[in-house]
Amino acid sequence: MQWHAEAIWEAVVPLLPAFSVEVLPEIDSTNTELMRRARAGQLAPVLLVAERQTAGRGRLGRTWSSGGDGASVHGAPPSLTFSLGLPLAPADWSGLSLAVGLSVVESLHPALQLKWPNDVWLQDRKLAGILIETASVGEQRYAVIGVGINIEVPQAQDLRTPPAGLREVLPEIDAAGALARVAAPLVRAIRQFEADGFGPLRQAFHARDLLYGREVACSDGVVGMARGVDAGGALLVHTENGLRKITSSEVSVRPAAGA
Numbered sequence: 527m528q529w530h531a532e533a534i535w536e537a538v539v540p541l542l543p544a545f546s547v548e549v550l551p552e553i554d555s556t557n558t559e560l561m562r563r564a565r566a567g568q569l570a571p572v573l574l575v576a577e578r579q580t581a582g583r584g585r586l587g588r589t590w591s592s593g594g595d596g597a598s599v600h601g602a603p604p605s606l607t608f609s610l611g612l613p614l615a616p617a618d619w620s621g622l623s624l625a626v627g628l629s630v631v632e633s634l635h636p637a638l639q640l641k642w643p644n645d646v647w648l649q650d651r652k653l654a655g656i657l658i659e660t661a662s663v664g665e666q667r668y669a670v671i672g673v674g675i676n677i678e679v680p681q682a683q684d685l686r687t688p689p690a691g692l693r694e695v696l697p698e699i700d701a702a703g704a705l706a707r708v709a710a711p712l713v714r715a716i717r718q719f720e721a722d723g724f725g726p727l728r729q730a731f732h733a734r735d736l737l738y739g740r741e742v743a744c745s746d747g748v749v750g751m752a753r754g755v756d757a758g759g760a761l762l763v764h765t766e767n768g769l770r771k772i773t774s775s776e777v778s779v780r781p782a783a784g785a
C-alpha cells in the first residue's frame with residue numbers, strides 16, 4: 527500500500543519542525559502507542575498510521591473496530607486509523623475536539639456532518655470517530671489526536687449506531703487517499719486552534735452541525751432542542767427549564783427517538 531508519506535511530511539514539516547510519519551502494518555492502538563511513548567518522554571510530533579489495529583479504542587471507554595476483522599479488502603485496509611501526536615499549549619483547550627472534527631469533515635466531503643462533540647456522520651449514520659487524549663510530561667502537555675474513518679461500510683452488526691463508509695460519497699477513495707486529504711489540513715487547524723481557540727470556528731461548526739434544531743437526549747438525562755454551540759464549544763440545549771450547556775465529553779448525545 528502506497529501511503530504518500532513523503533508528500534505528507536513535506537506539507538507538514540514547515541508547520542511542525544522535527545515532524546515524522548510512521549506507518550505500521552499492525553499495532554494494538556495508535557493512540558495507546560503514542561500515549562506510551564509520551565509517558566516514556568518521546569514528545570516529538572509524529573503521525574502514526576496503522577494498517578490494522580487489534581485493540582482500537584473509542585470515546586467513553588468503548589472499543590473501535592476497524593470494520594470486519596480489520597483485515598484488508600482487496601489489499602487495502604477497510605478503514606483509515608491514525609493518531610497525530612504533538613506538544614500543544616493553547617490558552618484554552620475547550621473546543622479542541624470540535625476543531626479537529628471540523629477539519630476532518632472539511633477535508634473530506636461537503637455531505638459530511640458533525641454530531642457534537644466530534645463524531646463524523648453521513649446521512650444519519652456514523653462514518654468516523656475521534657479520540658483525543660493528553661499526557662502531561664514535566665511542564666509540557668502532549669496531545670494525541672486519534673482518528674478512525676470507515677472507508678468501506680463495516681459489516682459489524684453490533685454497532686450502537688448504523689455505520690457509513692467514505693466510498694459512498696467518494697467511490698474511488700482508499701485509506702491512503704483519505705489520509706493524504708486529511709493530514710496536513712488537520713495540523714494547520716490544530717496550530718490555528720492553538721493560537722486563536724475555538725471561537726472563530728463557531729459558524730463553520732454550525733454549518734456542519736447534525737444536531738442543530740433537533741430534539742436530543744443526553745446520557746446525563748438532559749432532553750431538549752439542540753441550539754448549536756457556544757464560543758467554547760459547549761453544546762447548547764433548550765430544555766423545559768431553560769438553556770443548558772453541555773460541556774462534558776463524558777456525556778453522549780443522540781437525536782431523540784422519532785426526531
Ligand code: BTN
Nearest residue numbers: 555582583584585655656672674
Ligand atoms: C469514537 O468514535 O469513539 C472515537 C474513535 C477513535 C478511533 C481512532 S482509530 C485511531 C485511534 N486509535 C485508537 O485506538 N482510537 C483512535
